Amino acid sequence: MSTPRRVRADARRNSDALLEAATEVFATAGVDAPVRDVAARAGVGVGTVYRHYPKRSDLVAAVFRHQVDACADAAPPLAAAYGPAEALDRWLARFVDFLATKRGLAAALHSGDPAFDALPAYFDARFRPALTTLLDAAVAAGEVRDDVSATDLLHAVAHLCLPADGVGPDHARRMAAVLVDGLRR
Amino acid sequence: MSTPRRVRADARRNSDALLEAATEVFATAGVDAPVRDVAARAGVGVGTVYRHYPKRSDLVAAVFRHQVDACADAAPPLAAAYGPAEALDRWLARFVDFLATKRGLAAALHSGDPAFDALPAYFDARFRPALTTLLDAAVAAGEVRDDVSATDLLHAVAHLCLPADGVGPDHARRMAAVLVDGLRR
DNA sequence: AGTGTTCCGGAAGCACGTTCCGCTTCCGCG
DNA sequence: CGCGGAAGCGGAACGTGCTTCCGGAACACT
Numbered sequence: 001m002s003t004p005r006r007v008r009a010d011a012r013r014n015s016d017a018l019l020e021a022a023t024e025v026f027a028t029a030g031v032d033a034p035v036r037d038v039a040a041r042a043g044v045g046v047g048t049v050y051r052h053y054p055k056r057s058d059l060v061a062a063v064f065r066h067q068v069d070a071c072a073d074a075a076p077p078l079a080a081a082y083g084p085a086e087a088l089d090r091w092l093a094r095f096v097d098f099l100a101t102k103r104g105l106a107a108a109l110h111s112g113d114p115a116f117d118a119l120p121a122y123f124d125a126r127f128r129p130a131l132t133t134l135l136d137a138a139v140a141a142g143e144v145r146d147d148v149s150a151t152d153l154l155h156a157v158a159h160l161c162l163p164a165d166g167v168g169p170d171h172a173r174r175m176a177a178v179l180v181d182g183l184r185r
Numbered sequence: 186m187s188t189p190r191r192v193r194a195d196a197r198r199n200s201d202a203l204l205e206a207a208t209e210v211f212a213t214a215g216v217d218a219p220v221r222d223v224a225a226r227a228g229v230g231v232g233t234v235y236r237h238y239p240k241r242s243d244l245v246a247a248v249f250r251h252q253v254d255a256c257a258d259a260a261p262p263l264a265a266a267y268g269p270a271e272a273l274d275r276w277l278a279r280f281v282d283f284l285a286t287k288r289g290l291a292a293a294l295h296s297g298d299p300a301f302d303a304l305p306a307y308f309d310a311r312f313r314p315a316l317t318t319l320l321d322a323a324v325a326a327g328e329v330r331d332d333v334s335a336t337d338l339l340h341a342v343a344h345l346c347l348p349a350d351g352v353g354p355d356h357a358r359r360m361a362a363v364l365v366d367g368l369r370r
Numbered sequence: 371a372g373t374g375t376t377c378c379g380g381a382a383g384c385a386c387g388t389t390c391c392g393c394t395t396c397c398g399c400g
Numbered sequence: 401c402g403c404g405g406a407a408g409c410g411g412a413a414c415g416t417g418c419t420t421c422c423g424g425a426a427c428a429c430t
Contacts, residue, residue: 190375190376192376193374193375193376193377195377195378196376196378199377199378203388217382224379229379230378230379230380231379231380232377232378232379232380233377233378233379236377236378
């Protein structure tokens with residue numbers, strides 16, 4: 001029942017290379033980029049992609065989770081390096097940048113593919129604690145108002161970043177900045 | 186430069202049959218239904234589909250425009266048959282039903298396909314005049330408040346109908362009804 | 371009816387996701 | 401160090417869907 005054998009070194013190396021390659025390819029060519037392109041970029045065959053990620057959507061989901069992690073993990077260092085209000089400010093800016101690269105992904109989330117079913121919960125599980133910590137600290141320091149929850153704030157910013165007709169990505173940044181100003185007391 | 190020849194009767198018949206078949210197939214199987222299914226339903230070969238609609242997305246766009254027309258054209262009869270407030274009421278209910286069938290289409294609109302580029306403008310060009318007429322009449326009759334524009338109302342209702350996690354289509358209907366109640370003075 | 375044009379059907383071509391299996395590489399052991 | 405077998409790899413092959421192509425049928429005009 002226990003692990004009878006270690007994971008082979010080349011397998012782990014390829015898995016990591018695939019995640020990195022997929023991140024780059026999806027960023028340049030969109031989430032609809034062919035699996036073969038990802039395989040080529042990672043320097044492996046398509047069979048290897050499917051060994052590690054049985055479905056194309058599993059690969060997309062893995063990239064998404066990886067980016068969620070990177071964004072959520074950015075919170076503690078910011079909290080350590082800056083005052084409560086500025087840390088909150090900087091993290092939200094980071095969060096907006098994260099959202100900015102997710103235009104095509106929102107559509108994928110509602111595509112009904114089971115691989116994406118767990119993502120909204122993962123999103124919440126990683127971001128809510130991260131933001132709650134920053135927000136509580138800022139509230140405790142008396143630097144921001146205390147009647148806005150982390151959930152409220154996440155949803156509000158996410159909605160602000162929804163693509164609307166004829167507005168560029170910097171519109172989202174500006175509106176989010178206005179929102180954050182509104183938090184200050 | 187003038188029309189050298191009439192359009193062939195079978196060509197027009199096929200074109201119409203395709204639009205109708207596509208409407209039905211997309212309604213049953215979603216906008217991602219195969220082109221072959223549409224061709225089969227219309228009783229023609231796939232070549233004929235591509236003669237009339239060079240790209241798959243052109244067919245989708247044509248169905249969309251056709252439905253926009255049907256909804257917008259419903260306004261004048263309602264205005265003639267009912268009092269200003271009730272006509273407005275009934276037309277907005279019709280509009281909500283129109284939106285309810287567009288879940289998959291919102292994603293397609295943001296897919297970057299050039300065939301969809303003109304659709305938002307068409308949406309506005311058809312719906313704004315239709316709603317403006319109804320709204321102006323109701324305002325003139327003193328039956329609804331005068332500080333909400335047709336554009337505001339269209340956008341508000343459209344946003345209410347956006348799919349949110351775990352809410353059904355009747356949620357949209359209820360929220361829209363609440364909104365309309367708020368219009369009454 | 372004759373004739374030149376338009377239109378039709380569906381097979382063929384292509385792109386992409388996914389599967390399959392023979393070959394290679396790595397790990398643990400003697 | 402060398403060996404055996406399991407784990408992993410590559411990429412040809414398959415299924416499905418969109419799009420193109422062209423020989424022949426259908427149509428409009430005379």
